[in-house]
Amino acid sequence: MCVESVKSEEATLIESSNDQLDLISPYFKVDETKYGGRGCFAYSLIPKDTVIASCSNPLSSTILREFKKEVCSLCFQYFEGKTLKFKLGKENVGSQFSLYFCTQQCLEEFQEHDIDEIYLESLLRVEEWFNKGLKKPEVELKEPSKEKSLIEHIKNEWNSVKEWEGSLERTKISKRQNMIPRISDSEYTEVKYIIGILFQYYKYQQAQSSEQKFLKDCDFDERNQFELDSFEALQSNELDKVNRYPYLVYSYVNIYKFLKLTTHPLLQKFINTDSIRNIIGRQLSNAFGVWSNVIDESREDKEFFGYAVYPTASFFNHSCDPNIIKKRIGNKLTFTTLRDINPKEELCINYGYSTEERVEVRRKDLKEWFFDCACTRCISELNQI
Ligand SMILES: C[S@@+](CC[C@H](N)C(=O)[O-])C[C@H]1O[C@@H](n2cnc3c(N)ncnc32)[C@H](O)[C@@H]1O
Numbered sequence: 001m002c003v004e005s006v007k008s009e010e011a012t013l014i015e016s017s018n019d020q021l022d023l024i025s026p027y028f029k030v031d032e033t034k035y036g037g038r039g040c041f042a043y044s045l046i047p048k049d050t051v052i053a054s055c056s057n058p059l060s061s062t063i064l065r066e067f068k069k070e071v072c073s074l075c076f077q078y079f080e081g082k083t084l085k086f087k088l089g090k091e092n093v094g095s096q097f098s099l100y101f102c103t104q105q106c107l108e109e110f111q112e113h114d115i116d117e118i119y120l121e122s123l124l125r126v127e128e129w130f131n132k133g134l135k136k137p138e139v140e141l142k143e144p145s146k147e148k149s150l151i152e153h154i155k156n157e158w159n160s161v162k163e164w165e166g167s168l169e170r171t172k173i174s175k176r177q178n179m180i181p182r183i184s185d186s187e188y189t190e191v192k193y194i195i196g197i198l199f200q201y202y203k204y205q206q207a208q209s210s211e212q213k214f215l216k217d218c219d220f221d222e223r224n225q226f227e228l229d230s231f232e233a234l235q236s237n238e239l240d241k242v243n244r245y246p247y248l249v250y251s252y253v254n255i256y257k258f259l260k261l262t263t264h265p266l267l268q269k270f271i272n273t274d275s276i277r278n279i280i281g282r283q284l285s286n287a288f289g290v291w292s293n294v295i296d297e298s299r300e301d302k303e304f305f306g307y308a309v310y311p312t313a314s315f316f317n318h319s320c321d322p323n324i325i326k327k328r329i330g331n332k333l334t335f336t337t338l339r340d341i342n343p344k345e346e347l348c349i350n351y352g353y354s355t356e357e358r359v360e361v362r363r364k365d366l367k368e369w370f371f372d373c374a375c376t377r378c379i380s381e382l383n384q385i
Helices: 104-112 118-133 150-170 173-179 185-209 218-232 238-244 248-262 265-270 273-286 359-367 376-384
Strands: 028-032 038-042 051-055 060-063 086-088 099-101 288-291 304-309 324-329 332-337 346-349
Touching (some): 060 185, 099 104, 099 118, 118 248, 118 265, 150 238, 150 248, 150 273, 173 248, 185 218, 185 265, 185 273, 185 304, 238 248, 248 273, 288 324, 324 346, 332 346, 359 376
Antiparallel strands (some): 028 038, 051 332, 060 304, 086 099, 288 304
16 A cells, blocks of 8 residues: 655655555554554564564654753753753854753764754754744634635635745745744744654655765664654544644644745755645654653653654554553653563553543543544443443
């Protein structure tokens, strides 16, 4: 099965197939579930405490603006609100808008995986234009009129972007900066995540077109290419999300305009309305939250720092009686069996909700993620009501 490819003026970038998903882990196969969509199924008996999958670093991640000085941009370390000492800036983008790291090692690792400081510069541009945008009036996101169907409304809004692009073309380059929209804090978070993905597309394309390895650590890059291929196979929940929160279509269009006007010239070829909508949509049900308390993510007092996308880990469905557990150490994720697993049994994590609640409450919480929980426990408890 071929999944959608990122359309760009230059190339159809990546195609992903189900065969690729078979290579994610020697322990399980990604296959169709009975209740719809795909899940991960054990090939054979797996003993308790087996690490069945691990992801060494995210394909892209983003930290909320309010935590940018306190949470390491690379490994997500947090020292109870202390400002981190290691910073990166760039003179031509405004060195005051730094990226922060917990150690020199993290800073160097970030630099090692950047190419010609394209990623750094792109992130610094977000800071710069976010700050400049604060001088512009805040735009209130309105609910769309009820006269048109939502689908029609979404279509119209994205079509209007084409007109906007026309007027952009007609505007002198020196005047285009005036068209950069103000973005909100949540749009800022989203924009940084999108830039991470655009940068991965760029690296991927560079690797395809170059015989030389462009970075020292080739394992990292092969892994990332694999993650990027898997990213293309993820489901998008853009329409579900906009259906629930119709005003978000304005926010997504705003994000698109901001990216179009501020992103590094070398990443521009990956920006079109389809690619940006797909990148946003795939994050909505596949990203992993980065929380303050990494040992026990079910704790109530944890803080939300941002999110990270690890595509090969995004095929695990949720269960209210999970048989695997996700652990985050720094920016690495591992998935470990909580009990012996039978051949063909589905491997499921807990998406982060209390499993102590009654079935109705659990299912209501999970609805936030656009699905009616069909895990074995919910089905069995629903049948008993
Ligand atoms: C991270 S993805 C998991 C992989 C996904 N099933 C797929 O085919 O790409 C999360 C999505 O999977 C589905 N899902 C996960 N757990 C589920 C469950 N317990 N019951 C029903 N659907 C579930 C929902 O559509 C959810 O938005």
